[in-house]
Amino acid sequence: MNKVLMQGNKIIGEAAIRAGCLFYAGYPITPQNELPEYMAENLRKVEGGVFIQSESEIAAIHMVAGASAAGARSMTSSSSPGISLKQEGISSLAACELPAVIVNMMRGGPGLGNICPAQGDYFQATRGGGHGDYRVIVLGPDSAQELADLTMDAFDLADEYRTPVMILADGMMGQMMEPVIFKEPKPRVYPESFAMTGAGTGKSKIIRGLILDPLEMEEHNWKLHRKYQVIAQRETRHELYKTDDAELILVAYGTGARIAKGAIKRLREAGLRVGLFRPISLWPFPTNELRDLAKRTENFLVFEMSTGQMVEDVRLALQGRARIGFHGRPGGVVPTPVELANVVMRQYDRKEGIIDPVT
Amino acid sequence: MMKKVFGRPRSMKGNIFHYCAGCGHSIAHRLIAEVIDELDIRGITIGVPPAGCAVLAYNYFDVDMIEAQHGRGPAMATGIKRVLPDRVVFSYQGDGDLAAIGIAESFHAANRGENITVIFMNNGVYGMTGGQMAPTSILGQKTTTSPTGRQNILDGYPIKVCEVFSLLPGTAYIERCTVNSPASILKTRKAIRKAFQYQIDGRGFSLIEILSPCPTNWKMTPIDSCRWIDEVMSKQFPLGVIKDVPAEVSDERKKGDKHHDG
Amino acid sequence: MMVKTIFAGFGGQGVLMMGYSLAHGAMSAGYNVTFLPAYGAEVRGGTANCTVAVSDDEIASPIASEPDNIVVLNTPSLYTFQNRVAFGGALFLNSSIIAVESSRHDVRIFKIPSSEMAEKLGNPRTANTVMMGAFLKMTGLVPPDIYLSSMETVMGSKKKSVIEINHKAFAAGYEFLKMAE
Incomplete structure (x- = not known):
């Protein structure tokens, strides 16, 4: 396998094509x-490969829904404001249990914001994003290699659970070039019977999210919920970095995690025992894995390129077991590892911080 | 022995229509199903119903169908057709769906010349939500959101979808029909058949607009509704073939042949 | 070891190419690398810049708030970036275009008349490659043979004559600073 130097956005494209995106x-x-x-x-x-520059983000996501229903591995991508527009379609994909991969290269917001790297779409991504009771699997890569690997995995997860999967990265991940090795994708597992290809001589099929009868709709909601529970149990991913003695x-x-690793390197050189918990799956959030760490230390500091969104999941995970500090740089500012290291130094020995009343 | 002269098309399910008395949807549904049978394409047809009164169209059509969000039918149809180019794909849209919330998706599918068929039900009113003004409500028409009648200075003008779309080089065949009389129904059937045949032949985007009665929201009897289409609505939206590129091409060819013969 | 370099100049001067080829060369030499272009409203003839990080360790941030080196091909870029260079760092100037002096006295400054040198070689568009020769001579980040093969790779299927003149341009830059020493 050859190591190649590629830009993040292109890596996703190449990984998708290799994974059989059509x-x-x-x-x-x-x-x-x-x-x-x-x-x-x-x-x-690619034989059978279709690219369409759509008239809008809205059209794109619905084209993807159509292509997905027709049985093709399908994908769309955008950045924050465009992802807002796609929410109608993402909600519909979830309702109709159609697989699809959606890429969000986050930028500063709200509104048009700016085009710099930011992490302000965490809530939108991990809470469903559109209307209704649903979740989207959200993966947050932190390197070129993960952009490739997680893109391939995203297609597998989308098929396995018949649900939309989002790659949540930011402008820096999209623009940066880094070496990458493309792995061999797994063969697709997706029964042909799921695809809508015409009734042939058999019974006709319906794909729909409109369920007017409330009891029937409730049943569908619980069915989706059970699926999300299975996903939450089986599909959490995280990385532990120097947490053993932290x-x-x-x-x-x-x-944000890259910056944190840079900060930790400096802090360790200064003799401070600091580690990193990096959620890779943002939904499902690796709650239990994080909670386990509270047995070892009571001092946590959440860093996000936002005013604080993932920090809520951290609080839910730790449930009063530890102090949680927060450092945020929204608006497209990417702080230096030195800045973050300074923040950590100030908080290293602190005894205050958020401790949730819940136990 | 008795001969069966009228029955349910194979491409229809046996469900009783939920549409109001005098509504045009059920007629249009049946015509489409008849054409699907006639062309023997039930097994390869995929339909995209709209949000609106026909949202439950999949309860009536016995072909594969996938729901689209409001207005997004042509985008969805595009996705399906591009992945499965040998299937017959149609979207079924109302006036709000096509000419308001989904104008972009419809316009651009037409502009790309997607090889799909759009059945456009124009009754000049939002039926399902209770009779609000549609982009095709005519000036002076009273609706629940234009209680004193549609006024151009406040509400804009009715959109002539066929005429606007016919300006796009991507469109192949556009015809406006109605279903207010036996003769007009037969004409509409012919138009739908032509549109599906063009799609099978790979001729590109076709759109059949059907002026459709909505007695409930027009607050008229079914008979008065049919009359209103003749006397008022079709004056605003003239019936007939607006554009038929494949036919023009074949006419040209015939002319050319004649010239050659002469 | 961690070395961060900012390359900057007018759009069209091959600024991104310098960074891209260095990143590729450093990758081939076995280092971790990141290449980050400045992106935004695209304006031809506007300023372009990119940042390359080369390290034998994981690279945290691809951004350089305090680069070890800057390579600047025009005057506005000198003004923009000269105060960012780390104390003891290096500043490589295209002295054919940049007539002003740098205000920094705590960094090593290398002036290379790369546009004139490229012109003399017969292709003014190779001024960036001349700079790379000088840059690699002084920093020793990537061995010249590895860099040159990377340069050919990232230039893609360019004509043989183009490759050749770039080799010459690189050699000229490499030799220039040796002579100046």
């Missing part, structure tokens, strides 16, 4: 434009 629709928005451009050039070379544990994901 349909991509999207609308230009910075900082993810290289992904649709890559698909325009390369997906159309007095203070940073919690960060994606680009």
Whole structure:
């Protein structure tokens, strides 16, 4: 397997094509434009591969729904404002139990915000995002290698659970070039009977999310819920970095986690025992795995490139078992590892911080 | 022995229509099903019903169907058709679905020349939600959101979808029909059949607009509704073929042949 | 070891190419690398810059708030980036275009008349490669042979004559600073 130097957005495109993605629709928005451009050039070379530059993000997600229903591995991508537009379709994909992969290269917000790397869409991604009672599997890569690996995994997860899966990264992950090795994708496991291809001589099929009878709708909601519970039990992913002897544990994901690792390196050189808990699956959040760490230390510090969103999941996970500090840089600011190290130094020996009243 | 002269099309389920008395949807449904039978394409047809009165169309059509969110039918149909180019894909849309919330998806599917068929039910009113103004409500038409009648300065003008879409080079065949009389129903059937045949032949995007009575929300009897289509609605939305590129091409060819013969 | 370098100049001067080829070369030499282009509203002729980090350890941030080196091909880029260079770092200037002096006295400054040198070689567009020659001569980040093969890779299927002139340009830059020493 060759190591290649590629830009993050293109890595996702290449990984998707290798994973057998046959349909991509999207609308230009910075900082993810290289992904649709890559698909325009390369997906159309694949036999049966379809690339469409859609008229809007809304159209793109519904094209993806159609292609997914027709049995093709399908994908769309965008950045924050565009992902807001896609929510109608994501909700519908969840309702109709259609697999799809959605990429969000987050930028500063709310509103048009800016085009710099940010992590302000955590709530939107991990709480469903659109209307109704549903969840989306959300994966947060922190390197070029994970962009490739998690993109391939995203297609597998989408098929396995027949649900939309989101890759939640940011402008820096999308724009940065880093070496990557593309792994051999797993063969697709998706029964043909799930696809809508015409009734043939048999019974006709219906794919729908409209269920007017409340009892029937309730049943569907619980069915989806049970599926999400299974996902929550089986699909959490996380990385532990130097947590074995840690007095203070940073919690960060994606680009934030990279910065945190840089900070930890400096802090360790200064003799401070600091580690990192990095959620890779943001939904399902690795709650139990994080809670386990509270047996070792009572000092946690959440770092996000937002005003504090994942910190709520950390509080839910720790449930009063530990103090939780927070450092945030929203708006497209990517702080230096030195800045974060300074913040950690100030909080290393602290005895205050949020301790939830719940026990 | 008795000969069966009228029956349910194979491509229809046996369910009783939920549509109001005098509504055009049930007629349009049946015509589409008849055409699907006639062309023997039931097994390869995929339909996309809209949000609106026809949201439950999949309870009546016995072909594969997938629901679209409001207005997104042509985007969804695009996704299906591009993945399965040898299937016959149609979207069924109302006036709000096509000309308001889904105008972008419809317009751009047409502009890309997607090889799909759009059945556009125009009754000038939002039926399912209780009779609000539609983008095709005519000036002066009273609806629950234009209680004194639609006024252009406040509410804009009715959109002539066929005429607008016919300007797009991507569209192949556009015809406006109605279902207010036996003769007009037969004409509509022919148009639907032509549209599906064009799709099978790979001729590109076709749109059949059907002026459809809505006695309930027009607050008229079914008979008055049919009359209103003739006397008022079709004046605003003239019936007939608006564009038929494949036919024009074949006419040209015939002319060319004649010239050659001469 | 961790070395961060910012390359900057006008769009069209091959600024991104410098960073890309260095990153590729460093990867081939076995280092961890990141390459981060400045992105935004695309303006031809506007300024372009990119940051390359080379390390034998994991790279935390691909951003350089305090780069070890900057390579600047035009005057506005000098003003933008000169005060960011770390104490004791290095500043590589295209002295054919940058007529002003740097205000920094605590960094090593290398002036290379790369545009003139490239012109003399017969292709003014290789000024960036001249700079790379000088840059690698002084930093020793990547062995020249590895860099040159990476340069060919990232240039893609360019004509043989183009490859050749870039080799010459690189050699000229490499030799230039040796002579200047």
